[in-house]
Amino acid sequence: MKVHPRPSSRHTGRASARVTVPASLDILLDVRVVPRSARAGVAGLRDGALLVRLHAPPVEGAANAELIELIAETLGVPRRQVTIVAGERSRLKRVRVDGVTIDEVKARCLPTS
Numbered sequence: 001m002k003v004h005p006r007p008s009s010r011h012t013g014r015a016s017a018r019v020t021v022p023a024s025l026d027i028l029l030d031v032r033v034v035p036r037s038a039r040a041g042v043a044g045l046r047d048g049a050l051l052v053r054l055h056a057p058p059v060e061g062a063a064n065a066e067l068i069e070l071i072a073e074t075l076g077v078p079r080r081q082v083t084i085v086a087g088e089r090s091r092l093k094r095v096r097v098d099g100v101t102i103d104e105v106k107a108r109c110l111p112t113s
Contacts, residue, residue: 025101028085031071031093035063042074042109049092050109064088067095075100075108 030049037053044051052070056062064084072079077099087093097105 026096026098027100027102027105029071029095029097029105031067031095033058033063033067033091033093035091040066040070042070044111058091061088067093071095071097075105 032046032049032051034043034051034053035056035058037055040053040055042050043053052067054063054066054070056066068079068082068084072082075082075097077097081098083096085094085096
């Protein structure tokens with residue numbers, strides 16, 4: 001699964017050394033969406049992206065709304081902390097989730113082997 005920590009522009013303030021400090025617990029997830037599925041939910045990985053099956057059809061933002069709700073529910077965060085930052089009209093999306101760590105995402109979204 002490709003998980004991208006959110007880059008931060010904050011630094012220590014010293015002119016000679018620049019240290020990147022994470023601004024918060026924000027991550028970016030690559031998500032592959034399968035709309036109009038019989039079962040909704042996270043279904044593992046496909047081509048390095050989190051595979052999410054949705055009931056909703058991909059019209060008028062219905063699938064995007066269901067994706068945000070499903071990811072928020074799965075990760076235990078409010079819907080306002082989940083945003084689609086790329087791919088709103090595509091099956092391959094980049095989703096930003098605030099307030100979770102990479103380890104939490106792996107534990108809640110990926111099956112343990």
